[in-house]
Amino acid sequence: MFFLYNINMLSSFAEASDQAPPKTVLNVEDNEENRRLVRRLLQFQGYNVLEAESAKQAMELLVSCIPDLILLDINMPDEDGYSLTVKLKMNPSLNKVPIVAITANALKGDRERTFQAGCDGYIEKPIDIEAFLDTMNRFIG
Ligand code: MN
Numbered sequence: 001m002f003f004l005y006n007i008n009m010l011s012s013f014a015e016a017s018d019q020a021p022p023k024t025v026l027n028v029e030d031n032e033e034n035r036r037l038v039r040r041l042l043q044f045q046g047y048n049v050l051e052a053e054s055a056k057q058a059m060e061l062l063v064s065c066i067p068d069l070i071l072l073d074i075n076m077p078d079e080d081g082y083s084l085t086v087k088l089k090m091n092p093s094l095n096k097v098p099i100v101a102i103t104a105n106a107l108k109g110d111r112e113r114t115f116q117a118g119c120d121g122y123i124e125k126p127i128d129i130e131a132f133l134d135t136m137n138r139f140i141g
Helices: 008-016 032-044 055-062 081-090 108-117 129-140
Strands: 003-005 024-028 048-052 069-073 099-103 121-124
Touching (some): 024 032, 024 055, 032 048, 048 055, 055 081, 069 129, 081 099, 099 108, 099 129, 108 121, 121 129
Parallel strands (some): 024 048, 024 069, 069 099
Antiparallel strands (some): 003 048
């Protein structure tokens, strides 16, 4: 199942500062705790949040919805984030959507591997909140 969270709480802020409609971020992550943390951070910043618990769910969701950015866990049980990234980047309707890998694979080679697969950005677990928000801001403001 998919989850869409709207930020009614922050709508008055968005109106007051005369901003464009909120950007939508798809978070693909199999771990519930990690999803919750990322959801809170994204909602706090005023983004709409879509979630998928697996690569399969993400592919199903992306048939009908094109988010502004995809956050992608690399270690997932059904299919890893490298393989999913290659698929998404080959899809003409999705290949412009920035993909930011989130991974606990802190070895030096893993960072390069995410970029080789086609990811546009990289965030390490455990998530540093400031670095996370900077990265989001850099890609979608
Ligand atoms: Mn995982």
